[in-house]
Each structure stands twice: as structure tokens, then as C-alpha cells.
Amino acid sequence: MGRITARRPVVKITLGVGETRRPDTLAVEEPLEIRIAGTPLVVTMRTPGHDVELAAGFLVSEGVISAGEHFRSAIHCGGPGTGGPLAGTTENTYNVLDVSLAPGVALPSADLARNFYTTSSCGLCGKASIEAVETVSAYDVAADGTVVDAEALVGFPDLLRAQQAVFDKTGGLHAAALFDAETGELLVLREDVGRHNAVDKVVGWAVLNDRLPLRSTVLQVSGRASFELVQKAVMAGIPMLAAVSAPSSLAVELAEASGLTLVGFLRGRSMNVYSRADRIRVPAHVTV
Structure with missing residues (x-):
């Protein structure tokens, strides 16, 4: 279909330099x-x-x-x-x-x-x-025994960012990626102008490949963690959601109630774990 990006003329103004006219690449909505x-x-x-x-x-x-x-x-x-x-x-x-x-x-x-x-x-x-x-999931996320190495988890945002081909051209798309919790393998990544759509596309990939429930996986998102993203993870049987930005209060409440591990501010070598921190394996030499 070829409508993921579009070219439009733009006037770029730089104070002290002047203005230039050039085409700009936009994310299609x-x-x-x-x-x-x-x-x-x-x-x-x-x-x-x-x-x-x-x-x-x-x-x-x-x-x-x-x-x-x-x-x-x-x-x-x-x-x-x-x-x-x-x-x-x-x-x-x-x-x-x-x-x-x-x-x-x-x-x-x-x-x-x-x-x-x-x-x-x-x-x-x-x-x-x-x-x-308040949809009821067909899967019990709380019973999922998934454990993820913290060393692997801190690398997921960079792996996601490295695969954002359309974002590189437009700077205007969210991304969601699914990782294998045991191996750290990137299973699928999708981009979209809407963060919830990016997650739906990842879950839809699992549907079409008959991989539900998505046990032993981590859903990594490029922005914040909203209530709806937590709900989507729970509905797909995903035990862990990690975001590079902040979660909302309602997202934390739903994660706690559902038994989902919710990670926010996953940047560099640090993270905030808002629920079910027992699923994250921290190196023995690190003091918690």
C-alpha cells in the first residue's frame, strides 16, 4: 500500500540563519x-x-x-x-x-x-x-512464572529503538516490541502513530501466528505506560510490560490487581518496578 510515510513541503526557520524550503517526511495517519x-x-x-x-x-x-x-x-x-x-x-x-x-x-x-x-x-x-x-482476561497473568534478567531487560529499549525504521525517517511514531523473556530475542516490532495501535499490531501478530497466550514474554513500549496498554498486555497473557517513560496511577493499580510486572522509566542502567518485582532477576552483587 506504500502509505506509511508522506512527503510535504516545509519552511524551516533557524534564528540567526534564516529560512529554507525543503520537503519533509511525515508519518501517515x-x-x-x-x-x-x-x-x-x-x-x-x-x-x-x-x-x-x-x-x-x-x-x-x-x-x-x-x-x-x-x-x-x-x-x-x-x-x-x-x-x-x-x-x-x-x-x-x-x-x-x-x-x-x-x-x-x-x-x-x-x-x-x-x-x-x-x-x-x-x-x-x-x-x-x-x-x-473492565474486560476479564482469559489468561491468568499472575500465575506466570516468568523471570527476566535485569541485565537483559535494560537492553530492550536500545534494541527496540534500533529497529524503528519509520521513526528514523519521521520522528513521529510510537513502537512496541515483544521479547522472549528467557533468550532476550526480539520476536516482533511494530510502529504506529498511536501507541495502543502499535501494541494491538504486536498482539495481532501473535494471533495470526497462533501464539496466544504470550507467556514468558516482555512487552516493551517506546513511551509511557497507560491503563489501556496494561489491559492489552493482560488480555494477551503477557506477564511483563516495560516502558521508557512513566506509568499512570491507574496503570499501576491494574498491574497490581492482575499480577503483571510493570516497569517504568527503563533508561540506561536503571528502572522503576511498580508491581511484581520478583520477576526481575538482579545480579547478586547489586544491593536492592
Whole structure:
């Protein structure tokens, strides 16, 4: 589809030097409408690419599916009204995705539908009710016996940053990566203009590869840790979430209640552990 980045003219002003005109590379942001069996469910602002993963991960986060076998297929729809600046033409803008669930999987409740599209900064805006946020996971994260070496954990942000190809061009995307807790292997990384979308794409990768629940993994994110990111990790069976920035108070509360290890301010050689610090193996010579 080739719409991950776009070129636009910009005037750069440098005080004491003057101004120059040049093209600038921007991260593309477009709406994606997700439908289930032809019925609209949600519209989210996202960076195009890995849309099927985004839809699959979103459905896990909302409790609609909990295993790869629940997700049957998805297809982009075209034609009039499919979104974008040329809405109303017959061009396929790839901004509508229709998902088919496996036989026997219940269709989402009408109460789950969002009243208006989410923005790239807040995946919870427009919930029909606050009760819909309190989704119950199919997996017991608290029972996961994963232990991660602190020496390996402090290296994850640099490994994530090194793989952010689109961020290097635009400076405008969030990233989420999944690491194997035992080996430190980077399993998958996704970028998106919305931090929640980046996580949904990672979880969706797991759905399409039939890897749920994601036991013995660490979810590393490039920004802060919000309530919704903790919820998405819990729903996918991920036992540890690490962020380079701060968590919110509600994110910490949910992590504590769910038994998820929540790490914030993971920078350089230090970190703050807000819940389940027993999962982090600290070298014996280090005083805690």
C-alpha cells in the first residue's frame, strides 16, 4: 500500500540563519474502520500497514477473541465512502477492513461498539460505558512464572529503538516490541502513530501466528505506560510490560490487581518496578 510515510513541503526557520524550503517526511495517519461480518465496530486513527494484525489485536484487547483459531480471515473493502481525502470515489483506500470470525465464535455485543472514532493518543475515547473497560482476561497473568534478567531487560529499549525504521525517517511514531523473556530475542516490532495501535499490531501478530497466550514474554513500549496498554498486555497473557517513560496511577493499580510486572522509566542502567518485582532477576552483587 506504500502509505506509511508522506512527503510535504516545509519552511524551516533557524534564528540567526534564516529560512529554507525543503520537503519533509511525515508519518501517515488515516482512519481504519473495522467491521465484523459486515457490521461496523470501530474506527481508529492509525498508520497504514499490518491492518489485519491491528484488527486481530484489537479484538483480543476487547475480549472478543482469545486464540488464533477464533480469527478466520479479513479483507480490505473498497468503493465509495471508504475514507480518506478522496472519499466518494471508487478508489480502494484500504481504510475499511471486514473481519470474519471462526464458526461458533460469538459476534461482539452491540454495547462494545464505540460511539465515535478513537484518536491516535487515546484508545479509550468514546467507550459506550466505563464498564466496558473492565474486560476479564482469559489468561491468568499472575500465575506466570516468568523471570527476566535485569541485565537483559535494560537492553530492550536500545534494541527496540534500533529497529524503528519509520521513526528514523519521521520522528513521529510510537513502537512496541515483544521479547522472549528467557533468550532476550526480539520476536516482533511494530510502529504506529498511536501507541495502543502499535501494541494491538504486536498482539495481532501473535494471533495470526497462533501464539496466544504470550507467556514468558516482555512487552516493551517506546513511551509511557497507560491503563489501556496494561489491559492489552493482560488480555494477551503477557506477564511483563516495560516502558521508557512513566506509568499512570491507574496503570499501576491494574498491574497490581492482575499480577503483571510493570516497569517504568527503563533508561540506561536503571528502572522503576511498580508491581511484581520478583520477576526481575538482579545480579547478586547489586544491593536492592
